[in-house]
Amino acid sequence: MWKLCELLLVWASFLAAEVSGADRHSRHDFPSDFVFGAGTSAYQVEGAANEDGRTPSIFDTYAHSGLTHGANGDVACDQYHKYKEDVQLMVETGLEAYRFSISWSRLIPNGRGPVNPKGLQYYNHLIDELISHGVQPHVTLHHADLPQALEDEYGGWINRKIVKDFTVYAEVCFREFGDRIRHWTTFNEANVFVLAGYDSGILPPQRCSFPFGLVNCSQGNSSIEPYLAAHNILLAHASAARTYKNIYQAKNMLTYQSKQVPELQNFYACIEEIVISLFLFLMQERQKGYIGFNIFAYHFSPFTNSTEDIIATQRAYDFYFGWLADPLVYGDYPETMKKNAGPRIPSFTPLESKLVKGSFDFLGINFYDAVKVMDNSRSLDVTLRDYQADTALELKFQQKNSSLFELKPWALQGVLEYIKQTYGNPPIYIHENGQMMPRNATLEDVPRVELLQGYIGALLDSLRNGSNARGYFTWSFMDVFELLDGYDSGFGLYYVDLDDPDLKRYPKHSAHWYSQFLKGGRVDLGSESSIELRQNLTTISPSTVIE
Numbered sequence: 007m008w009k010l011c012e013l014l015l016v017w018a019s020f021l022a023a024e025v026s027g028a029d030r031h032s033r034h035d036f037p038s039d040f041v042f043g044a045g046t047s048a049y050q051v052e053g054a055a056n057e058d059g060r061t062p063s064i065f066d067t068y069a070h071s072g073l074t075h076g077a078n079g080d081v082a083c084d085q086y087h088k089y090k091e092d093v094q095l096m097v098e099t100g101l102e103a104y105r106f107s108i109s110w111s112r113l114i115p116n117g118r119g120p121v122n123p124k125g126l127q128y129y130n131h132l133i134d135e136l137i138s139h140g141v142q143p144h145v146t147l148h149h150a151d152l153p154q155a156l157e158d159e160y161g162g163w164i165n166r167k168i169v170k171d172f173t174v175y176a177e178v179c180f181r182e183f184g185d186r187i188r189h190w191t192t193f194n195e196a197n198v199f200v201l202a203g204y205d206s207g208i209l210p211p212q213r214c215s216f217p218f219g220l221v222n223c224s225q226g227n228s229s230i231e232p233y234l235a236a237h238n239i240l241l242a243h244a245s246a247a248r249t250y251k252n253i254y255q256a257k258n259m260l261t262y263q264s265k266q267v268p269e270l271q272n273f274y275a276c277i278e279e280i281v282i283s284l285f286l287f288l289m290q291e292r293q294k295g296y297i298g299f300n301i302f303a304y305h306f307s308p309f310t311n312s313t314e315d316i317i318a319t320q321r322a323y324d325f326y327f328g329w330l331a332d333p334l335v336y337g338d339y340p341e342t343m344k345k346n347a348g349p350r351i352p353s354f355t356p357l358e359s360k361l362v363k364g365s366f367d368f369l370g371i372n373f374y375d376a377v378k379v380m381d382n383s384r385s386l387d388v389t390l391r392d393y394q395a396d397t398a399l400e401l402k403f404q405q406k407n408s409s410l411f412e413l414k415p416w417a418l419q420g421v422l423e424y425i426k427q428t429y430g431n432p433p434i435y436i437h438e439n440g441q442m443m444p445r446n447a448t449l450e451d452v453p454r455v456e457l458l459q460g461y462i463g464a465l466l467d468s469l470r471n472g473s474n475a476r477g478y479f480t481w482s483f484m485d486v487f488e489l490l491d492g493y494d495s496g497f498g499l500y501y502v503d504l505d506d507p508d509l510k511r512y513p514k515h516s517a518h519w520y521s522q523f524l525k526g527g528r529v530d531l532g533s534e535s536s537i538e539l540r541q542n543l544t545t546i547s548p549s550t551v552i553e
Contacts, residue, residue, distance in 0.1 A: 077492030
């Protein structure tokens, strides 16, 4: 009941909230160590899908299945060849950080085994280019792009073998890039990945079963596989985090190892132990980074004031957020999930629970929208159920415009407050937050500016209210190959002309607004400085509709 009480407090406190900091604010209002950036992911931006030893991932297979209107990421924005140009745009924009992902199948083409020198070279060059221009690299290890070779060999994330293979891949990244990377994220929105990939089947690896799949999947089990994949993802994250913390991050390892020395009977073993300790201490000097985990987050509130809907709202947080956050913070799944899913949700052994609990330095949050929750306990009366039926919920999405996300600053504040109250206020990075618009529309993307302004203001208020948020990344740096609809929509600060052989980038109004904000200017939509920004879009008229 304590969770329910906390939910009521959070919901009540934000029911009538006003975003006092959203009107006019600047970078200087935030702490100096708070970081602002933008993000992309490997398959969505790199291109060069078949070059220099890279092999297909499950993202490639999905993109070539025809579900993205015939589009794919074979070329995408061609950042593989244009990374220097893109870093220069980041510098001109004033980005303090760039969040990107490493393509596992570019670095280790078969999923395990030899490292691809060309892949290693590319990421070294990208990281060095960012750092040399003062842009922090924030790296994600898995962004819906498991090597297809591992999916074909043993089923990928539904097989426990994946834990070892992911740990080895992660260790390669830590070893090769960790002297320059301070922020690692193991998985991007793992909850969305397993729900859409293993229940509904609409995203890679497109596994589902009748009658639950929204597409005709050739294989899968919607009743079991989402829980199994999520479980293995948590174990893989914990294993990779343990490797990072014990070998590369090496916090307090010298002290820990020294305590073991008196127990050693052999003199040479004692010397070896001391040498290892000194080595780990030196590693600590070389790598002082952090490792985290990313979860997609909705803000949930009751559809009505009924007790059933209020209880259902807590259940929504448990199933969508607590599914991953509870094991990371408390070592086990929410009780509601274990009760409703029964034996279909795997159990942690005592050792696994210990390894998963506390295996993060920060949580990454992808936030876009708020949802109303209605109780649907009748779904539990059905014997054959999937994850969605187990939730016993009906979610009410209330968008007035289907092509735009509504600005709901109170919802982001509510999510941050819920995390603060429920999980002990861990460090948080907003890894994704952005505005979807038709891609071939206009460079004067006022709705995106409104969203940036509103959510950054809400974030400032949350910080002043005690949130432990450490950074904000807008999605996305440029218009990329989008997961759900290819190139039909765009979230970018920069437009990419796909009809230009050189894939020229053009700044949108949002790029200029964000730039002025990051450089210390105080701007709002009606200010003279904002109007001046619109007039300074010299590359292309911002009112031009791109044909």
